[in-house]
Amino acid sequence: MTTAQWLLLGAFVAALLVIAWPLARWIDAVMAGRFALGRRLEAPLFRLAGVRPEEETGWLRYAAGLLLFNALGMLAVYALQRLQGGLPLNPQGFGAVPVDSALNTAVSFATNTNWQGYGGETTMSYLTQMLALTVQNFLSAATGIAVVVALVRGFARHGAQAIGNVWADLTRATLWVLLPLAFVFALAMAGMGVIQNLAPYAVVGTLEPGGAQTLAMGPVASQLAIKMLGTNGGGFFNANSAHPFENPTALTNFLQMLAIFAIPAALCWVFGRMVGDLRQGWAVLAAMGVVFVLCVVAATAFEQQGNPQLSALGVDAAAGPGQPGGNMEGKEARFGIGASSLFAVITTAASCGAVNAMHDSFTPLGGAVPLVLMQLGEVIFGGVGSGLYGMLVFAILAVFIAGLMIGRTPEYLGKKIEVFEMKMAAIAILVTPLLVLLGTAVAVGVAPGRAGILNPGPHGFTEVLYALSSAANNNGSAFAGLSANTPFYNGLLAVAMAIGRFGVILPVLAIAGALAAKKRLAATEGTLPTHGPLFVVLLIGTVLLVGLLNYVPALALGPVAEHLALWTR
Template identity: 65%
Template structure:
């Protein structure tokens, strides 16, 4: 699908090149210094191919695999801020539109708008957290008298790992969109984000990628949380919970619990196993809290079908290939079984007319209840692990250690 194209450079480049012997070792002069020779480069080798036709597929289908190794940070894959906006729009377009489709299918579009509103209610604060943390930058820069304020010459903040043609806002928006929507494509290096800037995309994956989510998978994931939310509300008012006129009973809750618990189990068990594995620890670029964050991010990505990474963790070793492959296998297929079981059970039930104790599932109250359920489950499950990674790292950064 791709090829190499050789062509003349716009301007010949002259540089000092080390002299090597037959074994590839540098040749030293009488003073023990490496010998160099002048070299002029008049041609450059470019990787080219039908990138545009592949990019729209990876974005609309929430696949995320880049045509080039650096994904959508590559200028041939994402050359301008306009292309960047269109690619981000493509990530969220179908998952968001499926909420309205759901409303049409159940003959009450208000239900779809409520689901979409709950997703957005979670997405916007986490987007603000990521962008705000990146724009604030590292306090160590201020201590070193470095100017990190935004002005007409620079974006300011933490620009490490980001393309200057996109800046912090477009990079942070992409990071949150790609992890919210089970996409995994990137236009910046997530491993270079500040601790809280990287926590936001990591947590969006850990929530089960139900905030917009993948094409289809995000919607059914959020519907499971809707079932949990109406069940909790039913317990509070002392009525049998109902959703869209169907009673939610013990069987549906057991299946919903499986959907909610399987991905976190895979993420946390995989992370714990990696922390105990000498080969996994040896493949870490960084130690301490950030190293733990790299491992946690990797298994959060693999266990939730995302694909992005804190690339400081080398995943191409037998241990990670095995455990990560199992996490991807189980998280994709084990979730389908309880989801189909819920669908079959509800399809067999008769519609129950709404009564005085029925909780309306299209109101702002339910939107807040649904968003709160997602956040509460995510917090109870992952805050202890996040406290060992990005939260500790953030406190260390504030202390400038």
Template identity: 60%
Template sequence: MTVAGVIQLVFFLIVLTALSRPLGAYMARVFRRERTFLDPILGPVERIMYRLSGVNKDEEMDWKGNAVAMLVFSVAGLLAVYALQRLQHLLPFNPQGLGAVTPDSAFNTAVSFASNTNWQGYAGETTMSYLTQMVGLTVQNFVSAAAGMALLALFIRGIARHSTRMLGNFWVDLTRSTLYILLPLSMVLAVVLVSQGVVQNLSSYKTVPLVEPVVDASGAKVTTQTLPMGPAASQIAIKQLGTNGGGFFNVNSAHPFENPTPVSNFLEMLSILLIPAALCFTYGELVRDKRQGWAVFAAMMIIFIPLTATAVWAEQAGNPAIIGMGIDQTASDIQPGGNMEGKEVRFGIVNSALWATATTAASNGSVNSMHDSYMPLGGAVTLFMMQLGEVVFGGVGSGLYGMLVFVIVAVFVAGLLVGRTPEYLGHKIEAYEMKMASLLILIMPITVLALTALAVVSEPGRATIHNPGAHGFSEVMYLFTSQGNNNGSAFAGIGANTPFYNTLGGIAMLIARFWIAVPTLALAGSLAAKRLVPTTEGTLPTHTPLFVFWLVVVIIIVGALNFLPALALGPFVEHFMLCT
């Protein structure tokens, strides 16, 4: 790795950690409903919203009440986005006159945005009207992220509380997450992004003359270039902050209008991990034991850092297949070197590989380089990051509750090994909790592997694979891994905008979001109902380096057992073919 590369990585990690702690403490105040500095402005808005929607903010609900509330809200959002896409040709703010989106693509996209996946089966600039982007997609960027944070708040209360059935009020947590956390952060980020050159307007696309005319595929002469426009910055800010990832333009944050400079890149990359990382510290605050937050944060970092280094190393090493063509792939002060296919010069190798690891660690899914063109091991890192279940930072809210499920499993397994009753923060871990936890861990690999298998043995599944051989298998596995973990990034070569992939992918996204969310709430409800077990000599401490190490081991072993065989068929085969 180059010196400049190391400096950029270290700087990124330091800024991330430094900002996470104060933001985490602030978010804890939001979830505890304490006064914040934004209350003078947002307090009245919040009160009006509760009045108009008939929410009694002091009423709490049990896990089932909250689960139903979350489901009803998500379905309402899903239907709204579907309807907008199908009717966009009849609605205003459509200067390009784009037509209605096809039913299967509209279904996939509606599920995608309501489930916080933000998989893009479509190409933004040629498919979605400004109205659809703003009123449909931007809104879901906010509320699906806020719903994840609300679920986390409910789950944490399940851990923090004892002898009660009540977890809090989904509506209040949803509203406060949006107003006090996502909205102010997005406004600041959006304005800074515009200053860097991200477009933000309501104009129609602009045409400029080309310096040198080009000839298109049909032999016709092209003398102008059409520049896409639109309210991009406002959507990009929340797509990064809310682990959404659905870009304004087809190539997402690789597009110079979406991510024009190293500064915009740094901030967008920071925003991918900022809230998920900060939520670890929110957790520590809410369970009144900051060490628990640090322990979870440390476990995430221990997995994140070596995998990032692996991806950077694999990409910087370059492509052995083009050796001998007279090409210089060595990094220096005047060229990035390495595997530059599908990467932008302004980002080079380090900022591309760091982004790729961050976006798959968090379930963000935005990209600033094309993962499909990564070296096999670089691509394997992004696949494996998702296959760990999106618990290394993960989605806003969903990542941390996924991680806490692994904590409970780690406590349980450790308890079995030493022959003690497993306890976590004063709760006995019993059969019901373990059933829910096992379910939560098994649903994802079953969905991903079953759908991958189905696609590669069926004709419509194989028809749109873009790369031959092992890489083609990786494309299919990446597609279902991404959607089955609500990530949304892609090995984009695969032709995914077909009824086959739109429908199966939509199902995978629904399962990944809601079949996980409901048992998670059930687990929280069961934990909250338990009597407090006093801490004794025999209690396993869950904040020590030993426990953090143990937690990392459990996560890696579960992930590896589930996916190593499949990875061997894709990226590993490709790696050995390429290197021999």
């Protein structure tokens, strides 16, 4: 990495810590109901809906409410897409979205995946962009926050039968966390050049005599804000954050990267505050941070090295193996390799999926870094809420492994980890690898799946593996090069997204309920400290070994094989 790239990484980490600390205090106060003005303002809404926020429920009723809420969201998004041709705010006259694409998009946005098999500016009306996609960006992010707060309550409480009120948690996360942050961020982005209007698409002249070009317009800044803050990632434009109307400058690019990590980083400290020991939050944040920095260094180094075949062709024989200046294919010149690689790692470490460069054009191992981050389960910061509850499941597994090594019943935060919790943790950890590997096998094994692969060999396999990894882990970024907007892939990826989301949420809530009912154990000399460097190393090792080993054969067939072929020709 160059000096400038190190400075960019350092500035990002420093700015993130500065932002996340006060944000954590705010989220903790809001979700605990200590925001007095908020309680007064939300009271009429609760009365209108017949909700009593003080009446908490067990995990089963909490989960049922969450499933109902998300099912209704899917239905609304699907209906708006199918009916958009007859609805207002459609200056381009777009017709109904095809059934398979509409279903895929409805599942995608309800699960915080935001996978897009279509071009936004050529498919969705302004009304659909705002009322379906932008609204669901708020609600899916609120779902993640609600789940992680419920899980942390399970650790913090003892002898309790309830983990919270799902409707109160969803309302507070939306009204007092996501909405104010998105409002301020949208104003900032609009002030820096991100467009925000309801005008018809503009037709402008080009340098070619008589030439004309159509420029898509629309309410971009409002969707961009929650797309980043909610780790959603679905772009208004097909080019996503590489589009100059959506990400015009290096400053907007830096702020968008900060927005992706802001809430996931803050939630680590919210966890520490809620369990009464900030060191616990620091330990989880440190584990995430170490893996993140290593991945940024690796991705940037691979991209800076470039393509050795260009040197072999005599582009710059004196430069030695590699590509002079690094691999700029598929990258915006205004961002360069450093900001593009950093963005790629951030968006796949979080379950965001927004992109400012074409991951398909990365070097084989440079593209493998975002792929691996998704396959780890999106726990390195991860999505809003989902990253932390995924990491806490790995923490439960880590203390279980430590307990086996010393012959002691595992404990975490004063709660004994027993058979039920380990069964649920195993389900939460294994559901996504099963979806990814089985889905990839099906896709490359049947004719409709193979028909979508445009690149032969290992690269084409990686494109399929990346798509299933992105869908099952609710990331949403695409390797491209795969024709995925077909009935086969729209159906397959929709199933992966739905099971990948709720197949993890349900066992996590079951763990929350079981832990809340347990009594707190006093720490003894044999208790494993879970706030120091030893536990950080143990947690990182558990994530890397358990999270990644499932994918080693698949990675060998894809990016590793492509890398070896590239460097041995």
